[in-house]
Amino acid sequence: MRTTGERDGPRQAAFPGMPEPLxxxxxxxxxxxxxxxxxxxxxxxDTPRPPARPQRAHTSLGIAVHNALRDWWDLPERTPEGGARLVEKAWIDVGFRDAVQSGRWRQRMRDAVAGYLERSGTQExxxxxxxxxxxxxxxxxxxxxxxxxxxxxxxxxxxxxxxxxxxxxxxxxxxxxxxxxxxxxxxxxxxxxxxxxxxxxxxxxxxxxxxxxxxxxxxxxxxxRSIMRDARKADADFARHGVGSTMFPPVTGPLCGWCDLREHCPEGQAAAPEKSDWAALGDD
CATH class of the missing domain: 3.90.320.10 (Lambda Exonuclease; Chain A)
Structure with a gap:
C-alpha cells in the first residue's frame, strides 16, 4: 500500500451553527x-514546505517493485519473466552508492519479483x-x-x-x-x-x-480518531501561532538518522547521525 503526502486545502471561514469540518x-x-x-x-x-532530502535507494527500489507488480496485470501474457522485465523497465537509479550497487540490486529485485510471481501461480x-x-x-x-x-x-x-x-x-x-x-x-x-x-x-x-x-x-x-483529535488540536494551535506553536515537539531517537526533514530539525540532528542513502539495503 502507498500513500502520498496530502495537505489540506485553503481554510474557509466558519459560520455559527456549522458542524465541525472533517x-x-x-x-x-x-x-x-x-x-x-x-x-x-x-x-x-508549514508553507512553504521545507525541502526534503533526495530520495534514498530503498525508496527507489520499493517504487520500482510496486510499479512492476501493478503493471504485470496488464501484460498480454502474465509470466514471471514478464514481471522481471517490468522491474528492469521501472527501475529508478537514485540513491544508490554507484552504478555497480544499483545494477546488483536491480538484478536481485528482478529475481525476487519473478520468484514471487512463480510462487503465486495463476490468479484471477x-x-x-x-x-x-x-x-x-x-x-x-x-x-x-x-x-x-x-x-x-x-x-x-x-x-x-x-x-x-x-x-x-x-x-x-x-x-x-x-x-x-x-x-x-x-x-x-x-x-x-x-x-x-x-x-x-x-x-x-x-x-x-x-x-x-x-x-x-x-x-x-x-x-x-484518537490520533486525529490530538492532531486537530495541534492544527488549530498552528493556525493561531504558526511555527511558534508549542504543540509540535520533536520525538528524537535513532529514527532521526532516517528522517527526510532532519536538515530543518536541530534536535534530530543531535539525536542520531544521518544514514547513508543506501543504508537500508544492508550493503554497509
Missing amino acids: WGGSPSKLLAFLDCPRRYRMQYL RPVGIERTVSFVSDDLRVQGRVDRLDDRAGELVVVDYKTSRQVPTDDDARTSLPLALYAAAVWKMFRRPVHRVELHHVPSGTVVAHEHTPESLGRHVERA
Missing part, C-alpha cells in the same frame, strides 16, 4: 503525527490494483491506496507489498493501523465484510496475515 488524511498522515509532531508540522502544515485479476479507498467516521475521513484487493471465494482480502530487509510477521499484520483502516474502508465502499489482511514480502516470498473481526477493526478506527 479532518482528512491518510494513515501515513496519522502515523506521522503519532511518531513525531515536528515532522508532521513540516510535512503537512484482482478486484482492485492500487485502488483508492476511503471512509468517514464522524469527523474523520481516511483515504489512501491499497496495493491489491483480491476476491477469494467471495471474500475480499487487502494485500500490501513489502520490500524492506526485515521480513514481517503475523503480528505486524495484526497491529498494522493502515491495513485495518483500509479493510474498514473496503468494507464500507463495497458493502461486503472484509476480515483478512496480508503483507506480502516480495524479496523472501513470505506472506503473513491476520483475520480481523468487526470489533478489532472498530478498535483501530477508534485509535485513528
Whole structure:
C-alpha cells in the first residue's frame, strides 16, 4: 500500500451553527503525527514546505517493485519473466552508492519479483490494483491506496507489498493501523465484510496475515480518531501561532538518522547521525 503526502486545502471561514469540518488524511498522515509532531508540522502544515532530502535507494527500489507488480496485470501474457522485465523497465537509479550497487540490486529485485510471481501461480485479476479507498467516521475521513484487493471465494482480502530487509510477521499484520483502516474502508465502499489482511514480502516470498473481526477493526478506527483529535488540536494551535506553536515537539531517537526533514530539525540532528542513502539495503 502507498500513500502520498496530502495537505489540506485553503481554510474557509466558519459560520455559527456549522458542524465541525472533517479532518482528512491518510494513515501515513496519522502515523506521522503519532511518531513525531515536528515532522508532521513540516510535512503537512508549514508553507512553504521545507525541502526534503533526495530520495534514498530503498525508496527507489520499493517504487520500482510496486510499479512492476501493478503493471504485470496488464501484460498480454502474465509470466514471471514478464514481471522481471517490468522491474528492469521501472527501475529508478537514485540513491544508490554507484552504478555497480544499483545494477546488483536491480538484478536481485528482478529475481525476487519473478520468484514471487512463480510462487503465486495463476490468479484471477484482482478486484482492485492500487485502488483508492476511503471512509468517514464522524469527523474523520481516511483515504489512501491499497496495493491489491483480491476476491477469494467471495471474500475480499487487502494485500500490501513489502520490500524492506526485515521480513514481517503475523503480528505486524495484526497491529498494522493502515491495513485495518483500509479493510474498514473496503468494507464500507463495497458493502461486503472484509476480515483478512496480508503483507506480502516480495524479496523472501513470505506472506503473513491476520483475520480481523468487526470489533478489532472498530478498535483501530477508534485509535485513528484518537490520533486525529490530538492532531486537530495541534492544527488549530498552528493556525493561531504558526511555527511558534508549542504543540509540535520533536520525538528524537535513532529514527532521526532516517528522517527526510532532519536538515530543518536541530534536535534530530543531535539525536542520531544521518544514514547513508543506501543504508537500508544492508550493503554497509
